[in-house]
Amino acid sequence: MADPAIIETIGLKKGYGGFEALCGLDLSVPAGSICGFLGRNGAGKTTTIKILLGMTHATAGSARVFGLDADNRESGVAIRQRLSFVSDEKDLYDFMTVEEMIRFTAGFYSGWRTDLEQKYLRAFDLPPNRRVKALSRGMRTKLALLLALSHGAELVILDEATSGLDPAAAEEVLQALVAHVAREGMTVFFSSHQLAEVDQIADRVAVINHGRLVVSGALDDLRETWRRIRLVFSDEAPAADFHSPGIERVSRDGRTLDILCSAGLDRIVNEAGALAPASIDVQPVTLKEIFLETVARGE
């Protein structure tokens, strides 16, 4: 039996005047997964997250978190009681100190974990009496993460959590997140356009482009099913017309014919074999190539 979806959107649409930010998004994130939400700038990642959090109202379709309607006032509060959020800007109260931010936030969550609070306060080396506006960007991110991880949430939503951080700080944040998830067993839904980051920590990925989901699934499955088939011919590669399903792109360069496929590898290899190439080489495809291919398709 499949894990129940902790996040589910069906036909989700959002328009701003004449611009459609979301054009019928069907997204499903199983409970217990670490799902990377990828997309180009302006693809609709932040809009999706805002709808899930009840910050923005969808134009059409539905968005449910924990099975509750994200657009409903009462259930929206219940949803936010069970999840935590780290925004792109690490939006906190500048006038409060680190300690004050922690005490203020803790008051909203009955399941606040003082042990985690103290652990991350030490691990991140956050100065309790320093005002938030005096924190560096990296420390601000760490404080936002401490607040998100300490309240015993079932779901953590991160919007570009490591944006603007140097590689060392970003790595520290990611490692803390991965270790926390492994220990506490929660769901993470994070948007990013750092593919290396997603590759490093996610077990699922969803790619959004122009407001629609273009790829979704377990990262291992995607790595298994996506392949590059390189055909090398003795002479100029023929301008072949393939009919097998699952072919994403065919490109020809001199004696080489490259086929990028997302499914049906055996059938495609058989079809390619009929062209009598000198050699057929099947190679794995990286997440970056999958991403670039799927977003380029929409252009």
Next chain:
Amino acid sequence: MSASNKITYKSWLDTRWRFIAGLAVLVCSSSAIVLVYPQVVQLLPVAAKVQATGTVGDEIRRHVELSSTFRGYEWSQWNQQNLIQLGTLFAVLLGAGGVLSHGAGGGAFYTLALPVSRRRLIVTRAATGLLELLALMLLSSLVGPAMAPAIGESASLPDALAYALCGFIGGSVFFSLTLFLATVFSDVWRPLLIAVASASLIGFGELLLRNQLSFGFFRTMSAETYFRTGGLPWPGLLVCAASSAAMIYAAVLNLERRDF
């Protein structure tokens, strides 16, 4: 501390300096008006001899007559002028920033991600601001009875309480207007400027149509009816309270339907 208290505490933190500044300005202003009265009394015979005609002359004679008693002087200088101007200014300042603009200390997305409804956020903000406004009006109005003995005069405590009530309910209109505008505009300045401009236009209109109008927001705020007749201006208070409540309700609806 419960979530409700946290939100109230946050609202207080957002507005505390405006409240403290308002308290200082209003109390100092009210005190100065009381302490200057002996010198005003000495100038009254001189002022009474001024031969002026028209509106200016009428105003001089009106103020000379009012200032001939401490009660009249205090009402004309404090309630009819300073309280209206300064009280309205600080009512607007207390309403500015709203809940989620930069004037609310930043952290809009953080606040929106908390397990608190937008309705509760703004109702708490409105309640906190209104309590602060009430405190400003009450404490500044109590300066008269408190300090009058220092200059050999006396001021009625019931009068001070009636003035505070009228100042608060009248001032709440401009507080609520600013709070509503803060749910329309994301920045701090437009709600402030529009509210101040609106107050100025209303005041100017009431001044021009003074003899034609039986009601006015500022007339209610100054407690003129109470001063002249001893009875509270119930129709005016009800209109002000209803206007204020309507604008707060509109602010709630606006905040709930808005996208961030």
